[in-house]
Amino acid sequence: MAHHNHEHNDANVLHPHITPMSTYLKVGGALFGLTFLTVIAHQFHHQMGAFAAVVAFAIALVKAILVLLYFMHLKDDTNINRLIFASGFFFLAVLLFFSALDIWTRVVEISPL
Structure with missing residues (x-):
């Protein structure tokens, strides 16, 4: 062996x-x-x-x-794992940005009812 x-x-x-x-x-x-x-x-x-x-x-x-x-344990992890983890925060920021943009650009409508 x-x-x-x-x-x-x-x-x-x-x-x-x-x-x-x-x-x-x-x-x-x-x-x-x-x-x-x-x-x-x-x-x-x-x-x-x-x-x-x-x-x-x-x-x-x-x-x-x-x-x-x-x-x-990201302190001791590889850079690729750090990048993958950070990408989740990036896409969360994109989601929050477009959600806020949607709210900020709404036109106020008055209901006819």
């Missing part, structure tokens, strides 16, 4: 990335902290006015990036 050396870098072989538990705890702590920050920001939404939505979305974006990079 021939012994095969599986030490080579084959693109089709899965190489798991082991993330230390301390990293997950730090990211989890950051997510809890950002959630707490969201609650605090909500307390001042009247003072911030329209800027309150920008703050809320910015905090949510940071939280989403942390989840994508560490819990979904």
